[in-house]
Amino acid sequence: MSETHETPEAHETPEAHGTPRARGASEAHETPATRESQEAAQEPAAVARELDAADPLAAIRDRFTLDDTVYLDGNSLGALPRTVPARIADVIAREWGELRIRSWTESGWWTAPERIGDKIAPLLGAAPGRIVVGDSTSVNLFKAVVGGVRMAGKGCTEILVDVTTFPTDGYIARSAARMTGLAVRPVEPARIADEVTERTALALVNHVDYRTGRLHDLPAITAALHSAGALAVWDLCHSAGALPVGLDAHGVDLAVGCTYKYLNGGPGSPAYLYVRESLQERFDSPLPGWNSHADPFGMETAYAPADGIVRGRVGTPDILSLLALDAALDVWDGVTIEDVRAKSLALTDFFLDRVAAYAPPGRVRPVTPQEHRRRGSQVSLECAGAGEVMAELIRRGVVGDFRRPDVLRFGFTPLYTSFADAERAARVLGEVLRELPEPVAGAGG
Numbered sequence: 001m002s003e004t005h006e007t008p009e010a011h012e013t014p015e016a017h018g019t020p021r022a023r024g025a026s027e028a029h030e031t032p033a034t035r036e037s038q039e040a041a042q043e044p045a046a047v048a049r050e051l052d053a054a055d056p057l058a059a060i061r062d063r064f065t066l067d068d069t070v071y072l073d074g075n076s077l078g079a080l081p082r083t084v085p086a087r088i089a090d091v092i093a094r095e096w097g098e099l100r101i102r103s104w105t106e107s108g109w110w111t112a113p114e115r116i117g118d119k120i121a122p123l124l125g126a127a128p129g130r131i132v133v134g135d136s137t138s139v140n141l142f143k144a145v146v147g148g149v150r151m152a153g154k155g156c157t158e159i160l161v162d163v164t165t166f167p168t169d170g171y172i173a174r175s176a177a178r179m180t181g182l183a184v185r186p187v188e189p190a191r192i193a194d195e196v197t198e199r200t201a202l203a204l205v206n207h208v209d210y211r212t213g214r215l216h217d218l219p220a221i222t223a224a225l226h227s228a229g230a231l232a233v234w235d236l237c238h239s240a241g242a243l244p245v246g247l248d249a250h251g252v253d254l255a256v257g258c259t260y261k262y263l264n265g266g267p268g269s270p271a272y273l274y275v276r277e278s279l280q281e282r283f284d285s286p287l288p289g290w291n292s293h294a295d296p297f298g299m300e301t302a303y304a305p306a307d308g309i310v311r312g313r314v315g316t317p318d319i320l321s322l323l324a325l326d327a328a329l330d331v332w333d334g335v336t337i338e339d340v341r342a343k344s345l346a347l348t349d350f351f352l353d354r355v356a357a358y359a360p361p362g363r364v365r366p367v368t369p370q371e372h373r374r375r376g377s378q379v380s381l382e383c384a385g386a387g388e389v390m391a392e393l394i395r396r397g398v399v400g401d402f403r404r405p406d407v408l409r410f411g412f413t414p415l416y417t418s419f420a421d422a423e424r425a426a427r428v429l430g431e432v433l434r435e436l437p438e439p440v441a442g443a444g445g
C-alpha cells in the first residue's frame with residue numbers, strides 16, 4: 001500500500017466525517033487536565049505568537065484553504081491552495097467545455113508537462129528544460145532506473161538501493177534489475193561512499209527518509225558515486241518544496257518526486273522526472289510512448305526520441321491534475337526555498353522542544369535527527385500504541401499520521417503551518433499521552 005493510502009486511521013480524519021471535535025482541543029475536549037496544561041502552557045503560547053508575528057512567511061497561509069484543525073500531514077497530502085478551484089472550474093467549463101480539442105494548442109495543454117516542469121525547477125535548483133511532469137513517481141522511478149542502467153558503463157552488475165527506501169523504489173529497482181540483468185544491493189545511504197564499486201551502475205536514494213524524516217547528504221553521496229563512475233538517482237518526494245535540493249549545482253544525474261506533498265498539487269497529482277542536461281541526449285527511456293517522439297503527429301512506425309527533456313514523456317498527460325498542480329504552484333510567487341527551509345527548521349526545533357516539555361518522560365522518543373543538516377521537514381516520534389495515539393490526536397483536531405508499528409509522523413509545511421500550530425499539537429499530544437493508558441509491552445496490537 002502506498003504511503004498516502006496506508007492507514008485507515010489517517011483517513012478517518014475529523015474533517016472527513018465533519019465531527020464537532022475536529023474544531024480543536026480547547027473547545028471540544030475541555031477537561032481539568034486540559035485547563036491546567038493550558039495555564040502552564042501560556043508562556044510557550046505567547047512565544048509561539050511572537051514567532052508567528054516575526055515570521056516572513058506568515059501571510060502565505062492565507063493562500064490555502066484551512067480551518068481550525070492543526071494540519072501536520074502535508075508530508076503526505078498538501079493542503080488545498082485557494083488558486084486551484086477557480087482554475088479547474090475554468091479548465092473544465094471553458095478550455096474543455098468550449099474550446100474542446102482546440103485547447104491542446106490554444107490553452108497550451110500539449111506543452112504543459114515541460115512548462116510546469118520549468119515552474120518546479122527553481123524549487124529544486126534546476127535550470128529550465130531539465131524537468132518534465134507526468135505519470136506517478138513509481139513510473140518515473142522505472143524510467144530513471146532503467147534509463148540510468150542503459151547509460152551506465154558496460155560491465156556494471158549492480159544497482160544500489162537505499163536500504164530504508166520507501167517500498168515502491170525497491171520494488172521498481174528489483175524489477176528494473178531483473179529486466180536489465182543486474183542485481184540489487186541494499187545499502188545504508190551513509191555507507192554508499194564505502195560500498196560503491198566500479199561494478200555499480202547507479203544508486204537510488206531517498207533524499208529524506210519517509211519514516212524517520214532523516215535527510216541524507218545529497219552533495220556528498222552524489223560526488224562519491226561519480227568518483228566511482230556510477231550515476232546518482234534521487235527520490236525527492238519528501239524534500240521537494242521543503243528544502244533546497246540543488247540538482248544542477250551538485251551534478252545529480254536523475255531525480256524523481258511527487259507533487260502532492262510539499263508542492264500541494266492535490267491527491268494523485270502528477271510526478272516529475274529530472275534528467276541532467278548533459279545526459280539528456282543519451283537518455284533512452286524504457287517507456288518510449290508517442291508523446292516523447294520527435295514528431296508525435298508524424299505517426300511513424302519507427303521511434304525517434306524528441307530532443308531534451310521531452311523524451312521523458314510517455315502518453316497523453318492527465319490535463320485536469322496537471323493544471324491543478326499548475327495553479328497550486330502559484331502559491332510560491334515571491335517565496336524562496338531558503339526562507340521555507342529556515343522556517344521548517346525553526347518549526348521542527350520548536351515542536352521538538354515543546355514535545356520534550358509536554359510529553360510524560362520516556363513516553364515518546366524522537367527518531368528524527370536533532371542536527372539540522374540531517375533533518376527534513378517532519379518530526380517522527382516512536383511511541384507505544386502510536387495508532388491509538390494518532391487516532392485520538394485526530395479526534396482532537398491535530399492531524400498527523402502514523403506508520404506501523406509505532407511511529408507518529410508530524411509533517412511541517414512552512415507555507416501554512418504556524419508556530420501556534422506546533423505549540424498546540426505538542427500540547428494536545430502531551431494531554432493524549434497522559435490520558436491514554438500506555439500499552440503493556442508484548443500485549444499485542
Ligand SMILES: Cc1ncc(COP(=O)(O)O)c(C=O)c1O
Pocket residue numbers: 002003004136137138139166168169206210235237238258271
Ligand atoms: C519517498 C516516496 N517515493 C515514492 C512514493 C510513491 O509515489 P507514487 O504513489 O506517486 O508512485 C512515495 C509516496 O508517498 C514516497 O513517499
